Amino acid sequence: MPEPFHTAFADAVAGRDAELHPWLADADAGPLAVYRNTVAKGRIDALAALFPTIERLVGQDWFRDAALIFSRAHPPVGPVLDEYGAEFPAWLATFGPARDLPYLAPVARLDLAWGEAHRAADAPVLDARAVAGVPTDRMFAAHAVLHPSVRLFDFDWTAPSVWLANRPELQTDAEPVWDRQPEALAIYRPSWTVEARRLTPAEWRLLDGCRRGSSLGQAALLAMGREPGLDLARLFSGLVQAGLFTRLELDAR
Template sequence: MLDLTRFQDAFAAALAGKDDALIPWWDDAEAGAAGLSVYRNTVAKGCADALVANFPSVAQVTGEAWLAAAAVRFAADHPPARASLLDYGQGFPDWLAQFPPAADMPFLQGLAALDLAWTAAHLAADALSLDAAAFERLDGEAFAATVADLHPSARIAAFDDGLARLWSSLRSAETAPEALELDDAASAVLILRPGLEIEIHHLSPGGFAFLDACRQGQPLAQAAGLALAAEPGLALAPLFATLIAAGAFVRLRPSSD
């Protein structure tokens, strides 16, 4: 078993570029190197295909060939940490920000981060969302001392420009990418899977502030105050009703927990 483990470790190192790692197991170094290149190409292709699949909005903007070529470069420095590639690419958004060929497309980092959030929501644990009745029992005192935990799939993000709207349009595939534009108005989004399907909800500044406070474990009254500070005049009751109907919350608990 020890020899098998050593071979597996050496093989993984060789796939990552350390050719000498397998020399103790090669009878013919030239033939071994040729065979290894086949495995390397297979691994590179698998990683590239996974990244193209996991970052569809980026692929729509850059084209699949561009993204596949970038993915091979990324995979060389960031090989998969586990066998499953369902969520491969955790460091890809930040890597894109430093990738010279993407320098004239700085918005790619945000698109990639939202694609990653979509995948995280898709793979998150199932949970039953709270209905309105769970909140109707809260009086003013309880509202100030109760935390509403977000659904395990909930992911939120905000941007100073219209990136969230652009991403949502790309994911919906209703409009050709070349017809889409990135405007200057701030945008925010909630990505949620209360049932079987991912749902994308656009948020106002106050809506984002409210959910962000809930995500941090702040009581509902404090979250409401932060929402009003971010968006004076916000109608809290309709916002709250919309979020409950969307299935954004799964548990109410005392803020002292």
């Protein structure tokens, strides 16, 4: 638990100078202003590092002004700024100056997911050789466990296209168009680098079923309901090779 002075000092840095009066009744506000500027800059810099796609879309000045407003209302709850900004996407959706930029909030969710995938626990990637040779009945009863870094998204609009075209590490040559068209995306880190993979509707259904704890057979039914005549073996093999799973849990026999 923070000591009373530390709590009062944090309140004073946030603008509530009176909280420090029991210790520094005649404190000069000048030094506190220096601390306030340092704290504000640290939070803004952290948000810029965590949401680089948003900064690229709106420009540095717009972003830093918005980040300052956000940071005043949402101070960090812990010392690790890598985990800061969880509320930022939802806040952008209600931020007046972003009213005409409806893609900002969903794109911010993808930036947030990139950071989560980057920090996710290390885990082995399912080897395709571990899948080969498993009888079909056992395969359908098995549970394919997603890699802990996997973050899945299914949008009604083209947020993934906008994000992929503007994320510094993942920029494509495609011209992003904000349109009412469904798109699904997986963000994950199978080894040392965060990756992004566009998903077909059938891939999304299968992965979402696995995420919810369905067996492969149940997840396959969901996928085939979206795409009749689906080559399920090819689809699953592609997802395994991409590194989206960490293990296959077979029923005991």
